[in-house]
Amino acid sequence: MMFRTTAIAVAVALTATSALAQQTPPAATATTADARDALAKKEGEGDQSALLKQTLTAVDKQYSLIRTGQIALNYDLSYSYVGEERIVTDIANGNATLFNIENNNSHTVTNTLSADYGLRDNLTTNVTLPLISRYADTAARSGMSNSLGDISAGVRWQPFEARRDTPNLTVVSNVRLPTGRSPFKIIAGTGEATGSGVGALTVGLNVNKIVDPVALFGSLNYTVSAPAKDLWQINGSRILTRVQPGSSFGFGVGFAYALSYGISTTVSFQEAISAGSKLRFADGLEAKTHMQTSGILNLGLGYRISPKTTVNFSVGIGVTPDSPNLVVGMNIPLSL
Template structure:
């Protein structure tokens, strides 16, 4: 390309010199038609030179962008990434208007690059991907909780000898949950979803210190149950789309119905071989009340990372039950008022390549105390029903195909009220 430009420049200079020589010689024998022909050829050469210069400049810009893209190849993020597209032009035109059109056509045009699959999967996890399609997601998760408690009823004699009853309790709870979730983006700002959970619960109750002796035989009882959990539906609305300086702001509203087995009225029975061991007849699969929650989600792409945060509030509606007593052979009707909950969370995700990303997040949920009210009595608070559950989560998102993704997550409880460990895997399919 450079040699061609140099040749055009040399021809232009030679023609200019010839014209100048003829002009200054003042020879009367020069034909006017020859002069006009030379001027016409010179004009055409100048037009081609200008067009070639514009094309050369555009190619140089394109090369510089490609080199910059090669240096930052490890940054394939969301739609914030841009690419430069140079339009093809016709450089054979000789008029001034055509030259201007060719110059405009050679200007670089900025277009939005398609979002990487890994970034799309991260946005989908935050319910901030409004792509006007239907997504069906199948998932499975497992959580384990191990609680141990030592209860001493008595006093210390001589500051060294304990006199009284010793009760050693341990409860191990394992919950396996299967989820089927459907999401549909109505517009680029509105999305709905529906979640159907199925639970299998298994708990082991252990207690020692029967009859006040620490060396007594440990008693154990296993309880399990399976069934449909609480079905929920939600709507998500993008209030503000992401800009170079502000994040995506998504407002969500969610309703959860009490379709699972509620925990009220389940009888607690004492083990015949150990008066310290009390176990329930069954295990619940839901909380038994209607829940309305709302919150905000913030998502911002900062190449090569995606930052996200959320805040939400959940209100549990008061509901009356025919039986709220846990005593055998006793039936007491009354109302249940579960405590409301607040949740804060945030984290970040890194795109490792076009199809894989890693994420780290933290979530903390504060739950207020619950209250019960038996018929004919006043409201009383349930001791120990409030909680503060915090968990640290690590995840990997992999886009297996253009339609199917895999999301794996491991959560570790950092407070006593949170599950000790949670492992989950989801497979969203985008139709």
């Protein structure tokens, strides 16, 4: 994406004004006040800083706070696709024999309603309610599930007063509740999981700085999960009784660029590194999964439909084997 400064726009405006003055008779020459009036923003146009703040709010709501007593409602719609080819082999006498190549595909549509409430000017609480539809197609089975996902609640705190010329810091904390269908309790052929199956706590730090017409932002976070106990899930010839998910570390960087008073674009990258999970089976066997790394490159477009409302569209592309292949999203503020 090309980075253009406002100096280019000013130079073009000055060149056009100079050429116009040379072609206009002295009697019709515009006054300084008239020129200033013509170049001034019209009422309702707002400014690019306001647009960038709204874009940050919609792209990642972790970056903005609302005033005391205010309520902000948002609706997010996202679609994600995961596809993989799995080679089924048999190992005998030290030799691997290829039997088949299985295609496993998963399509997930998530409708999320979220509400933010300003406890104080520098302290905001939020609750999210996801409704998930998931369709999976594998060589062994295929099916669809529609269910509530994992509800989450959190707070965002800004320890220092926001200043235009300095980075703004926000401390975030979020609790995820295992309200969705657990992947550890589903019986084969009865549907797909719509939740993680365990509760989790996330703490993090976000920073953003607006350098008109660009906003820079970044984040760090750490997540720990509670174990899933008292399970009795059949996995092949064994019965799974306990799962302890590994902790994860995540970070993200990106920028938003205001192309005009009504259009902005965003580019960001997010990565999460998760430690392996510990599994325990009824026969006493214990195993551990491998570490996973998920990275997504996000491209977004914000369209300002009113002075206070911006609708955002985004496309995410997975760049690691453990990431979704494609994520498409849309964010609409409900409190218009």
